[in-house]
Amino acid sequence: xxxxxxxxxxxxxxxxxxxxxxxxxxxxxxxxxxxxxxxxxxxxxxxxxxxxxxxxxxxxxxxxxxxxxxxxxxxxxxxxxxxxxxxxxxxxxxxxxxxxxxxxxxxxxxxxxxxxxxxxxxxxxxxxxxxxxxxxxxxxxxxxxxxxxxxxxxxxxxxxxxxxxxxxxxxxxxxxxxxxxxxxxxxxxxxxxxxxxxxxxxxxxxxxxxxxxxxxxxxxxxxxxxxxxxxxxxxxxxxxxxxxxxxxxxxxxxxxxxxxxxxxxxxxxxxxxxxxxxxxxxxxxxxxxxxxxxxxxxxxxxxxxxxxxxxxxxxxxxxxxxxxxxxxxxxxxxxxxxxxxxxxxxxxxxxxxxxxxxxxxxxxxxxxxxxxxxxxxxxxxxxxxxxxxxxxxxxxxxxxxxxxxxxxxxxxxxxxxxxxxxxxxxxxxxxxxxxxxxxxxxxxxxxxxxxxxxxxxxxxxxxxxxxxxxxxxxxxxxxxxxxxxxxxxxxxxxxxxxxxxxxxxxxxxxxxxxxxxxxxxxxxxxxxxxxxxxxxxxxxxxxx
Amino acid sequence: xxxxxxxxxxxxxxxxxxxxxxxxxxxxxxxxxxxxxxxxxxxxxxxxxxxxxxxxxxxxxxxxxxxxxxxxxxxxxxxxxxxxxxxxxxxxxxxxxxxxxxxxxxxxxxxxxxxxxxxxxxxxxxxxxxxxxxxxxxxxxxxxxxxxxxxxxxxxxxxxxxxxxxxxxxxxxxxxxxxxxxxxxxxxxxxxxxxxxxxxxxxxxxxxxxxxxxxxxxxxxxxxxxxxxxxxxxxxxxxxxxxxxxxxxx
Numbered sequence: 001x002x003x004x005x006x007x008x009x010x011x012x013x014x015x016x017x018x019x020x021x022x023x024x025x026x027x028x029x030x031x032x033x034x035x036x037x038x039x040x041x042x043x044x045x046x047x048x049x050x051x052x053x054x055x056x057x058x059x060x061x062x063x064x065x066x067x068x069x070x071x072x073x074x075x076x077x078x079x080x081x082x083x084x085x086x087x088x089x090x091x092x093x094x095x096x097x098x099x100x101x102x103x104x105x106x107x108x109x110x111x112x113x114x115x116x117x118x119x120x121x122x123x124x125x126x127x128x129x130x131x132x133x134x135x136x137x138x139x140x141x142x143x144x145x146x147x148x149x150x151x152x153x154x155x156x157x158x159x160x161x162x163x164x165x166x167x168x169x170x171x172x173x174x175x176x177x178x179x180x181x182x183x184x185x186x187x188x189x190x191x192x193x194x195x196x197x198x199x200x201x202x203x204x205x206x207x208x209x210x211x212x213x214x215x216x217x218x219x220x221x222x223x224x225x226x227x228x229x230x231x232x233x234x235x236x237x238x239x240x241x242x243x244x245x246x247x248x249x250x251x252x253x254x255x256x257x258x259x260x261x262x263x264x265x266x267x268x269x270x271x272x273x274x275x276x277x278x279x280x281x282x283x284x285x286x287x288x289x290x291x292x293x294x295x296x297x298x299x300x301x302x303x304x305x306x307x308x309x310x311x312x313x314x315x316x317x318x319x320x321x322x323x324x325x326x327x328x329x330x331x332x333x334x335x336x337x338x339x340x341x342x343x344x345x346x347x348x349x350x351x352x353x354x355x356x357x358x359x360x361x362x363x364x365x366x367x368x369x370x371x372x373x374x375x376x377x378x379x380x381x382x383x384x385x386x387x388x389x390x391x392x393x394x395x396x397x398x399x400x401x402x403x404x405x406x407x408x409x410x411x412x413x414x415x416x417x418x419x420x421x422x423x424x425x426x427x428x429x430x431x432x433x434x435x436x437x438x439x440x441x442x443x444x445x446x447x448x449x450x451x452x453x454x455x456x457x458x459x460x461x462x463x464x465x466x467x468x469x470x471x472x473x474x475x476x477x478x479x480x481x482x483x484x485x486x487x488x489x490x491x492x493x494x495x496x497x498x499x500x501x502x503x504x505x506x507x508x509x510x511x512x513x514x515x516x517x518x519x520x521x522x523x524x525x526x527x528x529x530x531x532x533x534x535x536x537x538x539x540x541x542x543x544x
Numbered sequence: 545x546x547x548x549x550x551x552x553x554x555x556x557x558x559x560x561x562x563x564x565x566x567x568x569x570x571x572x573x574x575x576x577x578x579x580x581x582x583x584x585x586x587x588x589x590x591x592x593x594x595x596x597x598x599x600x601x602x603x604x605x606x607x608x609x610x611x612x613x614x615x616x617x618x619x620x621x622x623x624x625x626x627x628x629x630x631x632x633x634x635x636x637x638x639x640x641x642x643x644x645x646x647x648x649x650x651x652x653x654x655x656x657x658x659x660x661x662x663x664x665x666x667x668x669x670x671x672x673x674x675x676x677x678x679x680x681x682x683x684x685x686x687x688x689x690x691x692x693x694x695x696x697x698x699x700x701x702x703x704x705x706x707x708x709x710x711x712x713x714x715x716x717x718x719x720x721x722x723x724x725x726x727x728x729x730x731x732x733x734x735x736x737x738x739x740x741x742x743x744x745x746x747x748x749x750x751x752x753x754x755x756x757x758x759x760x761x762x763x764x765x766x767x768x769x770x771x772x773x774x775x776x777x778x779x780x781x782x783x784x785x786x787x788x789x790x791x792x793x794x
Binding site: 449 | 599615616618626628632690693
């Protein structure tokens with residue numbers, strides 16, 4: 001300990017100051033909520049705990065279990081078929097399996113009501129053909145599980161597919177020589193080996209479920225996120241919504257601990273255990289009944305997560321085209337895109353800054369601050385929004401009472417505050433992806449550059465940046481997609497004169513004008529779909 | 545004149561055991577010194593401390609008489625005038641051979657690169673990318689890149705570990721010739737005592753972070769008290785006998 005203190009002066013540098021400053025700046029919402037907890041509960045807290053809290057907890061847990069089970073089944077089965085078998089139009093199916101990510105889950109929720117709700121498109125078609133139809137009630141927690149699962153399974157599918165594809169052929173050969181059937185191989189070898197990726201994917205699904213506001217609100221399911229909104233807007237009790245946020249944060253951290261416990265030491269290094277065998281398993285060509293069955297398994301999620309919602313949106317879009325397609329819509333799209341682009345650029349810059357500050361800072365214990373700054377992805381948007389509102393309120397009060405200076409108009413109705421909130425919410429997306437790539441590059445190249453007389457920043461520009469370009473672009477696209485889909489944070493913090501395609505679609509649906517929500521939604525899907533295609537192309541190019 | 549002076553140098557990670565423990569030694573200018581030790585003996589960490597890539601817990605490092613590192617002061621990597629050839633060569637993959645060598649140069653780039661390409665016998669490949677070179681060629685480019693900066697001290701981290709046995713012997717001689725031709729003081733680390741015997745003027749043996757023996761090459765086999773070194777030498781002799789017997793049978 002003495003040594004560490006003695007070296008503090010020697011090892012303390014400008015990077016240490018910067019990493020602490022940038023991280024603290026980003027993590028203001030977290031600290032704000034923590035501090036607020038000590039101010040006592042709000043006026044409505046007792047009312048909330050008596051009538052709502054149990055429902056929030058119960059529904060959130062049911063949602064997590066339900067979507068977890070369904071996304072696990074859909075994600076792993078489709079990942080297995082894609083990784084192990086070859087068939088016609090496989091590339092298109094692979095791409096389509098990602099496409100549900102292009103439709104925000106709350107929009108999928110609206111379309112299902114349009115499809116199979118009272119007088120829904122699908123119901124009417126069946127009736128036209130003379131079928132008597134039993135009505136399926138979608139607007140409940142089970143409907144919500146269905147919608148969220150078909151929207152979010154790509155999170156499980158993506159990581160699991162990568163792991164399945166990396167299995168060395170020796171693994172399957174050894175299992176076959178031991179007389180293990182394909183079914184047993186899948187359940188006893190393939191699935192357990194992929195468990196870290198599956199658990200990682202499921203965790204992302206859980207975070208999205210807890211963050212969902214639009215779909216839960218539309219289906220009338222009380223969750224923590226809808227509760228935080230209701231407490232703050234309808235009951236006008238910010239302090240109680242902060243208390244609710246704190247409980248949700250505890251729930252999230254329990255989930256984090258469960259995930260850590262489940263993952264344990266299960267980080268299998270397939271190349272290490274099979275150093276002599278680097279070729280991956282050969283893909284099997286399928287035909288006949290098996291082909292129909294497997295294609296069916298792949299087409300189900302595409303159908304329910306992408307094609308059916310898209311068809312319904314197109315039908316609504318055609319119905320409302322004349323009244324809805326105008327300059328306003330184009331401007332709205334451009335506004336959404338420019339907001340997404342500028343935010344994504346800033347997020348990638350800040351993520352890079354934090355990663356490199358952690359490298360350049362010699363007092364490694366201070367790097368914990370960069371971890372706090374990247375907590376945003378595990379904190380639902382509504383909480384971040386409430387945290388920022390709380391901070392804004394404290395700031396305006398401070399300036400008003402101490403300096404007799406009003407800054408409310410700067411803080412409450414500013415696009416900068418919204419962008420700041422996005423920064424905190426999504427920085428982890430870019431941070432994790434870029435950090436993984438910097439680890440791949442290693443330290444030797446930059447250290448060689450230092451030894452050749454270059455400083456830290458010049459080394460980054462000359463060496464790291466060119467090698468990271470592809471990863472930076474991928475992170476940029478990922479953040480852009482997230483920002484364009486984002487709803488709860490945008491709803492809380494957006495300035496009055498600004499809207500996004502996501503917000504506009506939500507507002508129409510909230511206003512019982514679901515059909516009119518279609519064109520903004522389709523525009524949004526088109527933009528996000530383009531990004532996903534570009535990302536897919538980039539990933540494939542990197543692999544090559 | 546001493547090119548490198550190390551005094552009571554120690555380094556630990558995460559406050560656990562010392563990876564480098566209380567090391568003290570000097571190296572004379574113009575000499576080639578080999579640091580020999582098993583994996584995990586602290587050789588690489590010692591190297592990184594000398595280059596300034598790690599920060600010592602205690603002790604001092606002087607290069608050519610100038611204090612580079614102490615408890616209160618530490619000079620920046622780029623100010624040490626030390627060249628380091630990494631084990632994996634660490635050539636910049638997006639730059640050509642020529643661009644790699646001239647990376648750190650500020651003036652007379654073409655002249656210097658031309659001379660170095662000639663020294664490493666790679667005049668015909670200035671526009672190749674690292675992935676288009678063999679292991680031996682990559683190593684020579686990495687060496688040339690370090691030499692381009694006219695460092696006072698050259699450090700080579702396991703320079704032969706990634707080469708096959710046949711190439712190893714050839715490269716060892718080439719490397720010694722280049723270093724001696726330029727006359728630069730060099731330290732290299734290896735786990736193979738044959739590398740050390742063939743190239744170095746003096747050897748430092750390391751074990752568990754400590755220096756257990758420092759001697760001139762001609763004294764290596766004299767009065768060996770340390771068990772680890774004895775084992776190493778016994779193994780070496782046994783290998784030599786096996787080779788000789790095999791040759792005799794032929």
